[in-house]
Amino acid sequence: MMAWLPSSNSGRCYCLLLVLLAVAPWIFQWADQPFLLDLLSRGLILAIAATSLNLIMGFGGMVSLGHAAFIGIGAYCVGIPAYYDFYNGWFHLGLTIVVSASFALLAGAVSLRTKGVYFIMITLAFSQMIYFTFVSLEEYGGDDGLVIYLRSEFPDFLTMQGPVALYYWIFATLLLTLFLVHRLIHAHFGRVIVGAKHNEQRLQSLGFDTYRYRLVCYVISGVICGLAGMLLGNFTGFISPEMMSWIRSGELIFMVVMGGSGFLFGPLLGTGAFVFLEQYLPEFMKFLNPSWLEYWHLPFGLLLVLLVLFGKGGIHGMLSKLDSRTRQSGP
Amino acid sequence: MTRPLLRIHGLCKSFGGIVATDHVDLDILPGIIHAVIGPNGAGKTTLIAQISGALKPDAGQIEFNGRDITSLSTPRRAQLGLARSFQVTSVFLPMTILENVMLAVQGTAGHSYRFWRPAHKDPEMLDEGMAYLQQAGLADRARHLAAEMSHGEQRQLEVAMALAMKPRLLLLDEPMAGMGLEESARMIRFLARLREQTTILLIEHDMDAVFTLADTLSVLVHGSVIATDTVQNIRANREVQHAYLGEEHA
Amino acid sequence: MDWGLLLTQLMNGLQLGLLLFLLASGLTLVFGIMDFINLSHGSFYMIGAYFCGSIVARGGSFLAAVLIALIGMFVVGAVIERVIARRLYRADHLDHVLATFGLILIFDAIVHIVWGPSGMAIPLPSVLDGQVTLGSLVLPTYRLVIISGGLLVAAILSMLVTRSRLGMMIRAGASNRTMVEALGVNIHKLFLVVFAIGATMSGFAGMLIAPITEASIGMGNDIIIIAFVVVIVGGIGSVKGAFYASILIGLIDTLGRSYLDDLLEIFMSLDYAETAAPALSAMLVYILMAVVLAFRPQGLFPPAGIRA
Secondary structure, eight states: OOTTSOOHHHHHHHHHHHHHHHHHHHHHHHTTOHHHHHHHHHHHHHHHHHHHHHIIIIITOOOOSOTHHHHHHHHHHHHHHHHTTOOBHHHHHHHHHHHHHHHHHHHHHHHTTSOHHHHHHHHHHHHHHHHHHHHHOGGGTGGGOEEOOSOOBOTTSOOOOSHHHHHHHHHHHHHHHHHHHHHHHHBHHHHHHHHHHHOHHHHHHTTOOHHHHHHHHHHHHHHHHHHHHHHHHHHHSEEOGGGGSHHHHHHHHHHHHHHOTTSTTHHHHHHHHHHHHHHHHHHHHHHHOGGGGGGTHHHHHHHHHHHHHHOTTHHHHHHHHHHHHHHHHOO | OOOOSEEEEEEEEEETTEEEEEEEEEEEOTTSEEEEEOOTTSSHHHHHHHHHTSSOOSEEEEEETTEEOTTOOHHHHHHHTEEEEOSSOOOOTTSBHHHHHHHHHHHHSSOOOOOSSBGGGOHHHHHHHHHHHHHHTOGGGTTSBGGGSOHHHHHHHHHHHHHTTOOSEEEEEOTTTTOOHHHHHHHHHHHHHHTTTOEEEEEOSOHHHHHHHOSEEEEEETTEEEEEEEHHHHHHOHHHIIIIIHHHHO | OOHHHHHHHHHHHHHHHHHHHHHHHHHHHHHHHHOOOOTTHHHHHHHHHHHHHHHHHTTOOHHHHHHHHHHHHHHHHHHHIIIIIHHHTTSOHHHHHHHHHHHHHHHHHHHHHHHOSSOBOOOOOHHHHSEEEETTEEEEHHHHHHHHHHHHHHHHHHHHHHHSHHHHHHHHHHHOHHHHHHTTOOHHHHHHHHHHHHHHHHHHHHHHHHHHHOBOTTTHHHHHHHHHHHHHHHOTTOHHHHHHHHHHHHHHHHHHHHHHHHHHHTTSOHHHHHHHHHHHHHHHHHHHHHHHHHHOTTOSSOOTTOOO
16 A cells, blocks of 8 residues: 555554644643643644645655745744734735745745755755845844734634643644645645655656646745744744744754654644743753753753664654564454 | 648757757657657767656647647656656556556546545556557566566556556657567557557667667758658668768768 | 055955855865765864864964864864764765755854853954054054965965875865776775865864954854855866956955945945845855856866766
């Protein structure tokens, strides 16, 4: 069977995971842990962004070191209208889609003429351009960023006010994204994208203009990531160019690879691991020795190196290895 | 006289100082199997690459079905009915055998900007794909991964994929490369049956295969065509024997 | 036009360009020969600065500190190559990006642990702290030191690459890796030396800049990206390309920042020009790279034997 579909067993696990995410606000409310809902909200937003990166990188083989630019674009598409006291969510949404699609089209049209390391570097270049654009826009805070005082408003529709309502916006967007990517990858379009990852030349000789298909894929991915940025702007209430620095793009790559690049649920797992580590690694270090709190980047970096050297396939890969091993030893 | 399906005129290509294609003129008539033979390094694969559009020639013209295709991209040429197989097996290993062929069917079945319905459930593509696998004798293993196939089977799949594009001209780059005797014989039988379906430009090292299959032979030496004739005449041609066959049959 | 200002800016651009070259030359060799993307190359820049700074702080003279720190950098580079980088050459570029991203975090954390979170100022000896008058031009002495130091290293490196046996292997390796292996060169040794030399030069750049900016955590993380731009623009694996591209980008960046607003005023109102100029000048080098990649992907001066 197709390798990128979760086998039925793990498929059930992932469905269970999604159900858990759906009821999480109640659990946290019952346990009186509002902070955990915040953590989870942030994690799911990053998971949407990582899933969009997985679409081009994991499935399409296009390694972008500039994907965080779209997060920034989405966030500023909320922040700048909000700066002018314009909070209409439909407008924010439309603006996010139009701007991220246009930027993806422009950057993609140039970047996709290159391959391999050149693609990595040119996506980085484009994100740096966007980064410095916002750094120099002093009207909108420049380096210091912008505070968003109110969340996007969707009159006569669903509200985003309150942490639980926002959580469900995020969760619904994640579900939609996962479903969309799943359909996309198995549709005619997706076959081309996946095929081009393995052998672009062969695909061209089969009559596919791979450049255009990849460009469309890049635009779709950029828009999804822009939406994640729009949600992040609403969630944090504070945006700054730092959201799109190349370090953030590197973290997105980490999330995808950590979870399992090229697997639908990989980015979700990887983001979970990332947010968990980011939150609890410092506390663990503090537990070891109170003065070590700030050194948590050390084990984090080590983990990254070890992941590359020994952790092929990420969490998903390890889980499926475990799965097949238990199946072999079982009846 | 029938109009040639593919007409190559004055084709030149060099890499640095090395001339790989030297003013090649070649006409491929429709409905036949036309083989190009030549010693290693004669520029056979470079020639195929230029016909399929993977390489840009330095000079010269390629006309396909009466149309100048010299400046067209590979996908455009494939859309017009030029299919190729690769010397190095280039099937998609992580996909199933059926998925491989279906991808080839999809390539020439209009655009693929279809984002929603799963491709592997498309009944037309499924039937078509299975039909080509049947023809290649791979139908019983359709759901296996391409990575699980033997080398010979992968070569068969490679040809089946090219065939699934319903080409007017099939460019086969050493389809028998690396095959054992039995596998070669199977491939020869498969190719012989294709004669009715399409025109074939065959590049091959295996002389038995060439003499069994080809209607017309061209001999390529140092980037230029030194002779084009029927199989019988080429066999009798002393120049060719000296330039090429001599090396192997000496 | 203020010619004195222009000259000063040209010297600034040259200084930035030479610092970039010290970073980029090692980066381009590692990239070209080992096909290895090392994002953490900028960490060597930071470590060099801290090495030098702590020796000066213990009472060493600046010159002695630099010399000792250079040896230290060679050792650090060799260890990193032997322990980590070597295992990654055969992995794909995505793995390089991830693992060396992890290395950045590790290095930053180690510096944090050893030297603390705040930066480290490096005082200059009074000989270097003054100013020199060149005709009508008054320049800080240290700026001339940086420029001549950079040019000196560039000259040595160029001699090494064009004249020596090591250089021959390096050049062959940058244009055709399999050939070097076929020649029976001990490829592991070559890789080790190239990597360590790269780390040393990157560290040297950090030592040179630290007296001006002070050594700080993450100081290499921004400049390394510009160094990558240099590598791409110059042509991966080409030391000559890295040199010209460094100078070009150093000048573009410096002159862009000081003159772009004047230039833009010709086309638009003062207000717009003053808003647009900083953004555009920060983007110039990236625009340059995008243009080079789109039209001449092999770079401006690709190593001989490489054709796109």
